[in-house]
Amino acid sequence: MVLRFFSLSISSSKSKRLTTNNYFFTTTTTTPPFKFLLRYLSTAAQLPLQSQSNNNFNSTPSIVPLTRSLLSPRPCPCPFLPLNNNTTFGSLRPTSRCFTTTDQSHHRDSINYDVVIVGAGPAGLSAAIRLKQLCRQNDVDLSVCVVEKGAQLGAHIISGNVFEPRALDELLPQWKQEEVPISVPVSSDKFWLLTRDRAFSLPSPFDNKGNYVISLSQLVRWLGIKAEELGVEIYPGFAASEILYDSNRKVVGIATNDMGVAKDGSKRETFQRGVELKGRITLLAEGCRGSLSQKIMGDYNLREKVQAQHQTYALGIKEVWEIDESKHTPGSVLHTIGWPLDHKTYGGSFLYHMKDRQVSVGLVVALDYHNPYLNPYEEFQKLKHHPAIKRLLEGGTVIQYGARTLNEGGLQSIPYPVFPGGALIGCSAGFLNVPKIKGTHTAMKSGMLAAEATYGALHEGTSMEIYWEKLNKSWIWDELYRARNFRPPISDWMDGVDTSDR
Numbered sequence: 443m444v445l446r447f448f449s450l451s452i453s454s455s456k457s458k459r460l461t462t463n464n465y466f467f468t469t470t471t472t473t474p475p476f477k478f479l480l481r482y483l484s485t486a487a488q489l490p491l492q493s494q495s496n497n498n499f500n501s502t503p504s505i506v507p508l509t510r511s512l513l514s515p516r517p518c519p520c521p522f523l524p525l526n527n528n529t530t531f532g533s534l535r536p537t538s539r540c541f542t543t544t545d546q547s548h549h550r551d552s553i554n555y556d557v558v559i560v561g562a563g564p565a566g567l568s569a570a571i572r573l574k575q576l577c578r579q580n581d582v583d584l585s586v587c588v589v590e591k592g593a594q595l596g597a598h599i600i601s602g603n604v605f606e607p608r609a610l611d612e613l614l615p616q617w618k619q620e621e622v623p624i625s626v627p628v629s630s631d632k633f634w635l636l637t638r639d640r641a642f643s644l645p646s647p648f649d650n651k652g653n654y655v656i657s658l659s660q661l662v663r664w665l666g667i668k669a670e671e672l673g674v675e676i677y678p679g680f681a682a683s684e685i686l687y688d689s690n691r692k693v694v695g696i697a698t699n700d701m702g703v704a705k706d707g708s709k710r711e712t713f714q715r716g717v718e719l720k721g722r723i724t725l726l727a728e729g730c731r732g733s734l735s736q737k738i739m740g741d742y743n744l745r746e747k748v749q750a751q752h753q754t755y756a757l758g759i760k761e762v763w764e765i766d767e768s769k770h771t772p773g774s775v776l777h778t779i780g781w782p783l784d785h786k787t788y789g790g791s792f793l794y795h796m797k798d799r800q801v802s803v804g805l806v807v808a809l810d811y812h813n814p815y816l817n818p819y820e821e822f823q824k825l826k827h828h829p830a831i832k833r834l835l836e837g838g839t840v841i842q843y844g845a846r847t848l849n850e851g852g853l854q855s856i857p858y859p860v861f862p863g864g865a866l867i868g869c870s871a872g873f874l875n876v877p878k879i880k881g882t883h884t885a886m887k888s889g890m891l892a893a894e895a896t897y898g899a900l901h902e903g904t905s906m907e908i909y910w911e912k913l914n915k916s917w918i919w920d921e922l923y924r925a926r927n928f929r930p931p932i933s934d935w936m937d938g939v940d941t942s943d944r
């Protein structure tokens with residue numbers, strides 16, 4: 443497996459397009475596979491690596507700081523599986539000692555970290571950065587690894603985005619002095635009620651003063667660079683597909699998915715087991731309805747623990763358009779309600795003018811819609827043909843598109859976010875502020891608070907439960923508490939529930 447990473451790394455230096463049995467993706471980073479190899483080889487040989495920082499996320503392979511002592515690897519009872527015929531790195535094959543392995547039939551390599559973070563979104567990367575900042579401040583070294591299923595950082599991020607910089611101000615106060623992709627302040631904030639062919643302007647319920655229109659994927663890439671500069675190891679292109687538990691049912695890390703599995707589930711000749719990434723603490727930052735997060739919530743009854751309600755969801759469909767210069771107003775923000783959605787469907791559209799003639803246009807549809815024939819994508823198509831929207835998009839080109847779910851449960855649906863061995867952060871736990879339609883700042887802040895609790899747990903022997911206490915005392919809670927009664931009455935009204943005697 444590790445050699446597989448290495449061969450990918452080498453081939454990618456010749457061509458930026460990589461193929462494996464399961465993936466076909468473009469990448470801008472050759473660094474992570476190489477770092478994986480270095481960590482692997484250094485652990486196998488129990489050798490410390492030299493520190494060297496990597497300032498460019500797109501740069502050639504670098505060696506990451508590794509001054510901590512790794513948890514001692516156990517001798518492995520089985521030799522490595524034979525390498526593929528097409529692999530030319532046979533001489534690198536370790537035979538006498540390797541990592542902890544749990545599956546004897548199909549060997550799975552295991553790498554130990556202090557902290558494993560699943561998901562390189564705003565929450566995961568903010569947690570990684572805050573942890574490393576605390577390490578630097580206190581002259582402590584904790585190894586932090588982030589796995590990301592997107593082929594590159596930001597590849598799976600779908601968001602408007604009107605960005606509230608509150609958490610970033612706290613995380614990296616000097617951000618305005620850097621080359622950060624946050625350059626378009628909100629210049630106007632409009633709110634329209636649409637009918638089939640008309641648009642009525644209403645007072646805007648949003649307050650976007652001081653906020654920015656950004657590309658969240660670009661911000662995530664920038665946060666990735668900041669994290670790498672601090673020594674965080676980031677591995678894009680690998681999905682965490684399994685949670686690892688110890689004999690006391692404590693979470694001890696994750697495993698990445700197997701490769702070379704045929705459609706019918708059988709193993710191809712090229713089958714390779716995933717890798718175990720073991721962490722003393724595991725932070726799940728998968729975003730809305732992450733598969734591992736859902737499992738953890740069920741396994742540890744995290745909702746029941748704080749009598750949280752079930753989570754509710756909306757689907758956000760978004761396109762980025764390049765439009766005519768004369769129609770482009772950087773920083774202009776528009777939200778609409780009404781048509782094309784019927785009065786029993788909660789949702790609305792957004793249209794944000796970014797820089798470089800780009801606009802981000804999308805429709806959010808709550809998934810509790812009553813009409814079983816409603817197709818959110820068709821509604822989005824209709825929206826783009828509304829006279830007031832069509833006028834703007836005509837002659838333009840779609841350059842990106844995607845869809846993603848959003849949490850809509852708010853404060854009432856937040857589970858207890860701490861479990862034995864880790865915590866849920868960001869939209870994995872559901873910190874999106876529904877009336878604001880913003881979750882980036884709360885995701886970042888929750889990641890930072892979890893990082894502080896993690897640092898305390900690993901270095902000062904305090905409990906991870908402190909994360910929950912910190913959350914309750916933070917501005918996230920104030921925000922979500924104030925927003926708590928926004929969504930439920932709308933649902934009741936749409937369901938025809940009589941709320942007059944409440």
Ligand SMILES: Cc1cc2nc3c(=O)[nH]c(=O)nc-3n(C[C@H](O)[C@H](O)[C@H](O)COP(=O)(O)OP(=O)(O)OC[C@H]3O[C@@H](n4cnc5c(N)ncnc54)[C@H](O)[C@@H]3O)c2cc1C
Nearest residue numbers: 561563564565591598601602604682729758868869881882
């Ligand atoms: C259409 C739309 C518009 C929005 N508009 C705004 C807005 O204007 N302003 C705002 O503040 N917020 C907005 N949001 C919400 C905002 O995008 C989220 O609140 C925020 O991105 C949450 O950050 P996160 O880090 O928790 O999760 P995410 O941003 O979802 O990041 C999770 C990351 O984890 C990765 N991942 C998931 N599972 C795994 C796994 N098993 N293994 C490895 N990697 C994994 C994903 O690929 C992803 O990169 C919007 C959301 C949508 C969908």
